[in-house]
Amino acid sequence: MVRIPVSPRLIGAVLAFVVRLWHLTLRVERINTDVFTDPELRAKRPVIMLWHDEIFPLIPAHAGERMACVVSQSKDGEILTRVLESFGFMTVRGSSSRGGMRALIAAKRVMDEQGVGIIFTVDGPRGPRHKVKPGALFLARHAGSPIVPVRAVMSRAKVFHRAWDKFQLPWPFSRCTIIYGDPVFLPEPLDDPEEMRKQCEHLEQIMNSLGKNL
Structure with a gap:
Protein backbone atom coordinates (compact mmCIF):
# COMPACT_ATOMS: atom_id res chain seq x y z
CA MET A 1 0.00 0.00 0.00
CA VAL A 2 1.41 3.37 -1.06
CA ARG A 3 1.32 6.09 1.57
CA ILE A 4 0.76 9.59 0.25
CA PRO A 5 2.61 12.14 2.39
CA VAL A 6 0.42 14.93 3.73
CA SER A 7 2.08 18.29 4.20
CA PRO A 8 1.89 20.22 7.48
CA ARG A 9 0.42 23.11 5.48
CA LEU A 10 -2.56 20.99 4.39
CA ILE A 11 -3.07 19.50 7.85
CA GLY A 12 -2.87 22.99 9.36
CA ALA A 13 -5.44 24.34 6.90
CA VAL A 14 -7.88 21.52 7.69
CA LEU A 15 -7.40 21.92 11.43
CA ALA A 16 -7.88 25.68 11.21
CA PHE A 17 -11.19 25.13 9.40
CA VAL A 18 -12.31 22.65 12.09
CA VAL A 19 -11.27 25.01 14.90
CA ARG A 20 -13.28 27.86 13.35
CA LEU A 21 -16.43 25.72 13.11
CA TRP A 22 -15.91 24.28 16.60
CA HIS A 23 -15.44 27.75 18.09
CA LEU A 24 -18.79 28.89 16.66
CA THR A 25 -20.53 26.38 18.94
CA LEU A 26 -18.83 27.57 22.14
CA ARG A 27 -20.24 30.09 24.59
CA VAL A 28 -17.23 32.27 25.31
CA GLU A 29 -17.17 34.65 28.26
CA ARG A 30 -14.29 36.99 29.10
CA ILE A 31 -13.38 38.25 32.56
CA ASN A 32 -11.20 41.31 33.21
CA THR A 33 -10.83 41.82 29.47
CA ASP A 34 -10.19 45.57 29.90
CA VAL A 35 -6.72 44.70 31.14
CA PHE A 36 -5.90 42.86 27.95
CA THR A 37 -7.33 45.47 25.58
CA ASP A 38 -5.87 48.50 27.38
CA PRO A 39 -3.95 50.53 24.71
CA GLU A 40 -1.27 51.56 27.18
CA VAL A 47 4.30 38.76 27.31
CA ILE A 48 1.11 36.68 27.47
CA MET A 49 1.42 33.57 29.63
CA LEU A 50 -0.75 30.48 28.95
CA TRP A 51 -0.92 26.82 29.98
CA HIS A 52 -0.32 24.43 27.10
CA ASP A 53 -3.50 22.39 27.65
CA GLU A 54 -5.79 25.44 27.39
CA ILE A 55 -4.78 26.85 24.01
CA PHE A 56 -7.65 25.44 21.89
CA PRO A 57 -10.34 28.06 22.70
CA LEU A 58 -7.79 30.88 22.97
CA ILE A 59 -6.58 30.71 19.36
CA PRO A 60 -9.88 31.63 17.62
CA ALA A 61 -10.89 33.93 20.48
CA HIS A 62 -7.89 36.15 19.71
CA ALA A 63 -7.77 35.86 15.93
CA GLY A 64 -6.47 38.93 14.13
CA GLU A 65 -5.27 40.70 17.29
CA ARG A 66 -1.76 41.14 15.90
CA MET A 67 0.39 39.21 18.31
CA ALA A 68 3.19 36.68 17.91
CA CYS A 69 3.43 33.16 19.36
CA VAL A 70 6.48 31.12 20.32
CA VAL A 71 6.03 27.63 18.85
CA SER A 72 8.23 24.55 19.27
CA GLN A 73 10.40 23.25 16.42
CA SER A 74 8.76 19.81 16.50
CA LYS A 75 6.57 18.36 13.73
CA ASP A 76 3.50 19.17 15.82
CA GLY A 77 4.85 22.70 16.16
CA GLU A 78 5.01 22.98 12.36
CA ILE A 79 1.31 22.11 12.12
CA LEU A 80 0.42 24.48 14.95
CA THR A 81 2.36 27.22 13.17
CA ARG A 82 0.14 26.80 10.11
CA VAL A 83 -2.99 26.95 12.25
CA LEU A 84 -1.84 30.07 14.10
CA GLU A 85 -0.84 31.88 10.92
CA SER A 86 -4.25 31.16 9.41
CA PHE A 87 -5.75 33.04 12.39
CA GLY A 88 -3.47 36.03 11.81
CA PHE A 89 -0.77 35.34 14.41
CA MET A 90 2.92 35.81 13.74
CA THR A 91 5.10 32.90 14.86
CA VAL A 92 8.59 32.43 16.28
CA ARG A 93 10.00 28.89 16.25
CA GLY A 94 11.88 27.42 19.21
CA SER A 95 11.39 26.10 22.73
CA SER A 96 13.18 25.42 25.98
CA SER A 97 14.37 22.06 24.63
CA ARG A 98 15.28 23.05 21.08
CA GLY A 99 16.56 26.41 19.89
CA GLY A 100 15.49 28.13 23.10
CA MET A 101 17.88 31.06 23.18
CA ARG A 102 17.57 31.57 19.42
CA ALA A 103 13.78 31.72 19.82
CA LEU A 104 14.02 34.30 22.60
CA ILE A 105 16.31 36.49 20.49
CA ALA A 106 13.94 36.17 17.53
CA ALA A 107 10.94 36.94 19.76
CA LYS A 108 12.64 40.08 21.08
CA ARG A 109 13.36 41.17 17.50
CA VAL A 110 9.70 40.69 16.49
CA MET A 111 8.57 42.68 19.54
CA ASP A 112 10.92 45.54 18.66
CA GLU A 113 10.31 45.60 14.91
CA GLN A 114 6.56 44.93 14.90
CA GLY A 115 5.63 46.52 18.24
CA VAL A 116 3.64 43.45 19.29
CA GLY A 117 3.32 41.29 22.36
CA ILE A 118 4.44 37.67 22.55
CA PHE A 138 13.78 36.18 30.74
CA LEU A 139 12.22 37.72 27.63
CA ALA A 140 9.91 40.03 29.61
CA ARG A 141 12.81 41.25 31.74
CA HIS A 142 15.04 42.07 28.75
CA ALA A 143 12.21 43.60 26.72
CA GLY A 144 11.00 45.71 29.64
CA SER A 145 7.54 44.20 29.20
CA PRO A 146 4.87 43.21 31.72
CA SER A 155 -17.15 23.82 31.67
CA ARG A 156 -17.07 20.51 29.80
CA ALA A 157 -14.09 19.14 27.94
CA LYS A 158 -12.51 15.97 26.63
CA VAL A 159 -9.25 15.57 28.55
CA PHE A 160 -6.49 13.60 26.83
CA HIS A 161 -5.00 11.94 29.88
CA ARG A 162 -2.21 10.21 27.98
CA ALA A 163 -0.79 13.51 26.75
CA TRP A 164 1.84 15.10 28.99
CA ASP A 165 -0.24 18.28 29.29
CA LYS A 166 -3.64 16.54 29.62
CA PHE A 167 -4.81 18.64 26.67
CA GLN A 168 -8.39 19.88 26.93
CA LEU A 169 -10.80 19.95 24.00
CA PRO A 170 -14.03 21.74 24.94
CA TRP A 171 -17.19 19.90 23.99
CA PRO A 172 -19.38 21.66 21.41
CA PHE A 173 -21.93 24.04 22.98
CA SER A 174 -20.01 24.13 26.25
CA ARG A 175 -18.99 27.33 28.06
CA CYS A 176 -15.42 28.65 27.94
CA THR A 177 -14.42 31.40 30.33
CA ILE A 178 -11.27 33.34 29.49
CA ILE A 179 -9.74 35.12 32.48
CA TYR A 180 -7.13 37.85 32.10
CA GLY A 181 -4.93 38.47 35.11
CA ASP A 182 -3.54 41.84 36.07
CA PRO A 183 -0.14 42.63 34.53
CA VAL A 184 2.92 41.56 36.50
CA PHE A 185 6.02 43.74 36.39
CA GLN A 205 0.43 30.74 42.02
CA ILE A 206 -1.16 33.59 40.07
CA MET A 207 -2.08 31.27 37.18
CA ASN A 208 -3.58 28.70 39.55
CA SER A 209 -5.63 31.38 41.29
CA LEU A 210 -7.27 32.61 38.06
CA GLY A 211 -10.69 31.07 37.64
CA LYS A 212 -10.34 29.12 40.87
CA ASN A 213 -13.93 29.84 41.89
CA LEU A 214 -15.51 29.15 38.49
Whole structure:
Protein backbone atom coordinates (compact mmCIF):
# COMPACT_ATOMS: atom_id res chain seq x y z
CA MET A 1 0.00 0.00 0.00
CA VAL A 2 1.41 3.37 -1.06
CA ARG A 3 1.32 6.09 1.57
CA ILE A 4 0.76 9.59 0.25
CA PRO A 5 2.61 12.14 2.39
CA VAL A 6 0.42 14.93 3.73
CA SER A 7 2.08 18.29 4.20
CA PRO A 8 1.89 20.22 7.48
CA ARG A 9 0.42 23.11 5.48
CA LEU A 10 -2.56 20.99 4.39
CA ILE A 11 -3.07 19.50 7.85
CA GLY A 12 -2.87 22.99 9.36
CA ALA A 13 -5.44 24.34 6.90
CA VAL A 14 -7.88 21.52 7.69
CA LEU A 15 -7.40 21.92 11.43
CA ALA A 16 -7.88 25.68 11.21
CA PHE A 17 -11.19 25.13 9.40
CA VAL A 18 -12.31 22.65 12.09
CA VAL A 19 -11.27 25.01 14.90
CA ARG A 20 -13.28 27.86 13.35
CA LEU A 21 -16.43 25.72 13.11
CA TRP A 22 -15.91 24.28 16.60
CA HIS A 23 -15.44 27.75 18.09
CA LEU A 24 -18.79 28.89 16.66
CA THR A 25 -20.53 26.38 18.94
CA LEU A 26 -18.83 27.57 22.14
CA ARG A 27 -20.24 30.09 24.59
CA VAL A 28 -17.23 32.27 25.31
CA GLU A 29 -17.17 34.65 28.26
CA ARG A 30 -14.29 36.99 29.10
CA ILE A 31 -13.38 38.25 32.56
CA ASN A 32 -11.20 41.31 33.21
CA THR A 33 -10.83 41.82 29.47
CA ASP A 34 -10.19 45.57 29.90
CA VAL A 35 -6.72 44.70 31.14
CA PHE A 36 -5.90 42.86 27.95
CA THR A 37 -7.33 45.47 25.58
CA ASP A 38 -5.87 48.50 27.38
CA PRO A 39 -3.95 50.53 24.71
CA GLU A 40 -1.27 51.56 27.18
CA LEU A 41 -0.62 47.93 28.11
CA ARG A 42 -0.57 46.80 24.48
CA ALA A 43 1.96 49.53 23.72
CA LYS A 44 4.29 47.92 26.28
CA ARG A 45 4.32 44.71 24.19
CA PRO A 46 3.18 42.34 26.95
CA VAL A 47 4.30 38.76 27.31
CA ILE A 48 1.11 36.68 27.47
CA MET A 49 1.42 33.57 29.63
CA LEU A 50 -0.75 30.48 28.95
CA TRP A 51 -0.92 26.82 29.98
CA HIS A 52 -0.32 24.43 27.10
CA ASP A 53 -3.50 22.39 27.65
CA GLU A 54 -5.79 25.44 27.39
CA ILE A 55 -4.78 26.85 24.01
CA PHE A 56 -7.65 25.44 21.89
CA PRO A 57 -10.34 28.06 22.70
CA LEU A 58 -7.79 30.88 22.97
CA ILE A 59 -6.58 30.71 19.36
CA PRO A 60 -9.88 31.63 17.62
CA ALA A 61 -10.89 33.93 20.48
CA HIS A 62 -7.89 36.15 19.71
CA ALA A 63 -7.77 35.86 15.93
CA GLY A 64 -6.47 38.93 14.13
CA GLU A 65 -5.27 40.70 17.29
CA ARG A 66 -1.76 41.14 15.90
CA MET A 67 0.39 39.21 18.31
CA ALA A 68 3.19 36.68 17.91
CA CYS A 69 3.43 33.16 19.36
CA VAL A 70 6.48 31.12 20.32
CA VAL A 71 6.03 27.63 18.85
CA SER A 72 8.23 24.55 19.27
CA GLN A 73 10.40 23.25 16.42
CA SER A 74 8.76 19.81 16.50
CA LYS A 75 6.57 18.36 13.73
CA ASP A 76 3.50 19.17 15.82
CA GLY A 77 4.85 22.70 16.16
CA GLU A 78 5.01 22.98 12.36
CA ILE A 79 1.31 22.11 12.12
CA LEU A 80 0.42 24.48 14.95
CA THR A 81 2.36 27.22 13.17
CA ARG A 82 0.14 26.80 10.11
CA VAL A 83 -2.99 26.95 12.25
CA LEU A 84 -1.84 30.07 14.10
CA GLU A 85 -0.84 31.88 10.92
CA SER A 86 -4.25 31.16 9.41
CA PHE A 87 -5.75 33.04 12.39
CA GLY A 88 -3.47 36.03 11.81
CA PHE A 89 -0.77 35.34 14.41
CA MET A 90 2.92 35.81 13.74
CA THR A 91 5.10 32.90 14.86
CA VAL A 92 8.59 32.43 16.28
CA ARG A 93 10.00 28.89 16.25
CA GLY A 94 11.88 27.42 19.21
CA SER A 95 11.39 26.10 22.73
CA SER A 96 13.18 25.42 25.98
CA SER A 97 14.37 22.06 24.63
CA ARG A 98 15.28 23.05 21.08
CA GLY A 99 16.56 26.41 19.89
CA GLY A 100 15.49 28.13 23.10
CA MET A 101 17.88 31.06 23.18
CA ARG A 102 17.57 31.57 19.42
CA ALA A 103 13.78 31.72 19.82
CA LEU A 104 14.02 34.30 22.60
CA ILE A 105 16.31 36.49 20.49
CA ALA A 106 13.94 36.17 17.53
CA ALA A 107 10.94 36.94 19.76
CA LYS A 108 12.64 40.08 21.08
CA ARG A 109 13.36 41.17 17.50
CA VAL A 110 9.70 40.69 16.49
CA MET A 111 8.57 42.68 19.54
CA ASP A 112 10.92 45.54 18.66
CA GLU A 113 10.31 45.60 14.91
CA GLN A 114 6.56 44.93 14.90
CA GLY A 115 5.63 46.52 18.24
CA VAL A 116 3.64 43.45 19.29
CA GLY A 117 3.32 41.29 22.36
CA ILE A 118 4.44 37.67 22.55
CA ILE A 119 2.39 34.64 23.58
CA PHE A 120 4.08 31.84 25.54
CA THR A 121 2.77 28.46 26.66
CA VAL A 122 5.06 28.61 29.66
CA ASP A 123 4.91 24.92 30.58
CA GLY A 124 5.54 23.67 27.03
CA PRO A 125 6.53 21.95 24.89
CA ARG A 126 7.05 18.88 27.09
CA GLY A 127 6.24 19.91 30.65
CA PRO A 128 6.20 19.51 33.53
CA ARG A 129 2.53 20.39 33.31
CA HIS A 130 1.54 23.74 34.84
CA LYS A 131 5.11 24.58 35.84
CA VAL A 132 6.36 27.99 34.70
CA LYS A 133 9.69 27.83 32.87
CA PRO A 134 11.99 30.87 32.93
CA GLY A 135 11.99 31.66 29.18
CA ALA A 136 9.01 34.02 29.25
CA LEU A 137 10.37 35.80 32.35
CA PHE A 138 13.78 36.18 30.74
CA LEU A 139 12.22 37.72 27.63
CA ALA A 140 9.91 40.03 29.61
CA ARG A 141 12.81 41.25 31.74
CA HIS A 142 15.04 42.07 28.75
CA ALA A 143 12.21 43.60 26.72
CA GLY A 144 11.00 45.71 29.64
CA SER A 145 7.54 44.20 29.20
CA PRO A 146 4.87 43.21 31.72
CA ILE A 147 3.62 39.63 31.93
CA VAL A 148 -0.12 39.03 31.57
CA PRO A 149 -1.36 35.64 32.81
CA VAL A 150 -4.35 34.22 30.91
CA ARG A 151 -6.45 31.12 31.62
CA ALA A 152 -9.21 29.35 29.71
CA VAL A 153 -11.61 27.42 31.95
CA MET A 154 -13.88 24.99 30.11
CA SER A 155 -17.15 23.82 31.67
CA ARG A 156 -17.07 20.51 29.80
CA ALA A 157 -14.09 19.14 27.94
CA LYS A 158 -12.51 15.97 26.63
CA VAL A 159 -9.25 15.57 28.55
CA PHE A 160 -6.49 13.60 26.83
CA HIS A 161 -5.00 11.94 29.88
CA ARG A 162 -2.21 10.21 27.98
CA ALA A 163 -0.79 13.51 26.75
CA TRP A 164 1.84 15.10 28.99
CA ASP A 165 -0.24 18.28 29.29
CA LYS A 166 -3.64 16.54 29.62
CA PHE A 167 -4.81 18.64 26.67
CA GLN A 168 -8.39 19.88 26.93
CA LEU A 169 -10.80 19.95 24.00
CA PRO A 170 -14.03 21.74 24.94
CA TRP A 171 -17.19 19.90 23.99
CA PRO A 172 -19.38 21.66 21.41
CA PHE A 173 -21.93 24.04 22.98
CA SER A 174 -20.01 24.13 26.25
CA ARG A 175 -18.99 27.33 28.06
CA CYS A 176 -15.42 28.65 27.94
CA THR A 177 -14.42 31.40 30.33
CA ILE A 178 -11.27 33.34 29.49
CA ILE A 179 -9.74 35.12 32.48
CA TYR A 180 -7.13 37.85 32.10
CA GLY A 181 -4.93 38.47 35.11
CA ASP A 182 -3.54 41.84 36.07
CA PRO A 183 -0.14 42.63 34.53
CA VAL A 184 2.92 41.56 36.50
CA PHE A 185 6.02 43.74 36.39
CA LEU A 186 9.15 41.79 37.22
CA PRO A 187 11.64 43.06 39.80
CA GLU A 188 15.23 43.82 38.93
CA PRO A 189 17.51 41.98 38.58
CA LEU A 190 16.53 38.45 37.58
CA ASP A 191 20.08 37.27 36.98
CA ASP A 192 20.10 35.37 40.27
CA PRO A 193 18.83 31.77 39.71
CA GLU A 194 17.15 31.69 43.12
CA GLU A 195 15.25 34.90 42.42
CA MET A 196 14.20 33.53 39.02
CA ARG A 197 12.92 30.35 40.69
CA LYS A 198 10.89 32.40 43.17
CA GLN A 199 9.36 34.49 40.41
CA CYS A 200 8.43 31.34 38.45
CA GLU A 201 6.68 29.97 41.54
CA HIS A 202 4.94 33.30 42.13
CA LEU A 203 3.56 33.29 38.59
CA GLU A 204 2.42 29.69 38.97
CA GLN A 205 0.43 30.74 42.02
CA ILE A 206 -1.16 33.59 40.07
CA MET A 207 -2.08 31.27 37.18
CA ASN A 208 -3.58 28.70 39.55
CA SER A 209 -5.63 31.38 41.29
CA LEU A 210 -7.27 32.61 38.06
CA GLY A 211 -10.69 31.07 37.64
CA LYS A 212 -10.34 29.12 40.87
CA ASN A 213 -13.93 29.84 41.89
CA LEU A 214 -15.51 29.15 38.49
